[in-house]
Amino acid sequence: MTNDPNWNLPDVPTFALTSPEFTDGGTLPQEARGSDAGGADRSPELTWSGAPEGTQSFVLTVYDPDAPTGSGFWHWSLSDIPASATSLPQGAGTDDALLPAGATRRRNEFGTDTFLGAAPPAGHGPHRYVFTLSALDVPTLEVPVEATPAVVGFMFREHLLGRAQLVGIQETPAS
Numbered sequence: 001m002t003n004d005p006n007w008n009l010p011d012v013p014t015f016a017l018t019s020p021e022f023t024d025g026g027t028l029p030q031e032a033r034g035s036d037a038g039g040a041d042r043s044p045e046l047t048w049s050g051a052p053e054g055t056q057s058f059v060l061t062v063y064d065p066d067a068p069t070g071s072g073f074w075h076w077s078l079s080d081i082p083a084s085a086t087s088l089p090q091g092a093g094t095d096d097a098l099l100p101a102g103a104t105r106r107r108n109e110f111g112t113d114t115f116l117g118a119a120p121p122a123g124h125g126p127h128r129y130v131f132t133l134s135a136l137d138v139p140t141l142e143v144p145v146e147a148t149p150a151v152v153g154f155m156f157r158e159h160l161l162g163r164a165q166l167v168g169i170q171e172t173p174a175s
Contacts (some may be wrong), residue, residue: 003065003072005130009157015050017133017164021090028129028168031090034119037172043076043093043115044168048086048133052162055083055135059156061149062115066127074149075129076115077106079141079156102140107148123174128167135162 021029021044033039043062051058058081067073076093085100092098093115099105105113120127136159143155 005061005063005065005072005132005153006163009153009163010160012160013052013162015048015052015133015135015162015164017046017048017131017166019044019046019131019166019168021045022166022168024166026169028118028170032117032129032168033170034117037117037119039117039119041094041115041117042091043088045090046088046131046133046166048164051083051135051164054137055161056139057081057083057136057141058085059134059136059141059152060088061130061132061134061153063130063132063149064118064120064127065130066120066125068121068124074109075117076108077149077152078103079106079143079152080104080139083135083139104145106143106152107146118168118170120170120172122172124172126169126171128169131166131168133164134160135164137161 031042060078062076064073
């Protein structure tokens with residue numbers, strides 16, 4: 001994958017990450033588009049299973065490697081998801097009441113801590129939105145609350161036990 005968000009992270013066992021709203025490599029639901037792109041900035045429902053033994057928490061990131069920035073675009077980051085969690089409901093990216101107890105929102109590229117929906121530039125072709133759930137061997141990640149997804153990734157690399165990924169596609173046709 002070009003601009004792979006895992007290119008410099010350790011190879012680790014994989015486990016399953018799915019959504020009832022889209023399949024791996026399938027189109028993201030309309031609600032997961034950005035509000036300025038006809039959507040609702042609503043994170044999709046996610047479910048996971050098969051995390052490695054010893055998992056004490058998870059980190060979730062959503063990354064667009066196809067954004068025309070030279071470095072991709074981070075849409076969402078959530079850390080300290082308890083190991084007992086096996087899903088996030090639709091809308092957890094903007095509603096704290098839907099998050100598992102202890103989960104901590106992190107900044108996205110716009111500097112907010114909420115899910116930013118897909119909004120690829122018109123005529124730019126399809127963009128991939130990589131949902132990555134990382135299993136960690138610590139219950140909490142010791143990083144400042146304002147840490148960016150890049151800093152979160154740097155801090156969790158020594159605690160990484162496993163990784164699950166799900167890729168959604170979205171495109172904005174040229175006018």
